[in-house]
Amino acid sequence: MIKSAAVAAIGLFALAGPAAAQPPGPPAGMGPMGGMHAMHGMADPAAMKANMAEHMAQMDRDMHTILRLRPEQETAWRAFRDAMHPMDMPATMTPAPKGPQTTPQRLDAMNRMAAERQARHAKTEAATRAFYAALSTEQQAVFDALHRMHGPGMMKHGGAGGGGPHP
Structure with a gap:
């Protein structure tokens, strides 16, 4: 009797093992593509967009605090921020052309592609120069220090060479 109980227990464990090894399904509330993104280790695009918007808003507040921006500098700040916005940048991977x-x-x-990159660079350079010119001498020193602390890629955010102001 003990022998048959042991055999039965081993059989149950053998059957339950593969079921226990299955990965969990997508979290509740994910849209149809959300589950697919989760299967490939990617976040839900809507959640990513919301997180990015929250992150950009926080960086906006931080730059206002760090640089002590005044109301008359707001227009130049917005132009600079919008030129640096990562959502304006193309995806890092372009689709392969059809056929050879x-x-x-x-x-x-x-x-x-080089001309597009150059046009984006010219846009960000013009916005950066205009914003820098709108800053006081003290604010320029802080802006320069931020750049030195983070290196030449300070204004880049993400893999596409795009970016937001990243203090």
Whole structure:
């Protein structure tokens, strides 16, 4: 009798083992794509967007505190912040072209991408120069110190070379 109980227990453990090893399903309340994103280790895009908006709002408040921005500097600040906004930047991965491309086609695509990057750079440079010019000497010193503390990539946020002001 003890032998048959032991065999039965081993059988139950053998059957229960694979079921216990299954990963949990997506959390409740996730949309149809949310579950798919979770399966691939990615966060829900809506949650990511909300988190990014919250993060950007906090950085906005922090920069106002750190630089002690005055009301008359707000327009220049907004232009600077909007030029640096990561949502304006393209995705890091572009879709592969349909079908094979010739070398001249690939070169044309690279030139278009380089021109887009240059246009984004010109936009951020102009906004940065205008914002910097609107700062007092003391604020410029703080802005410069922030840049030195974080290096030349201070204004970048994310992998696409885009970014928000990242003190």
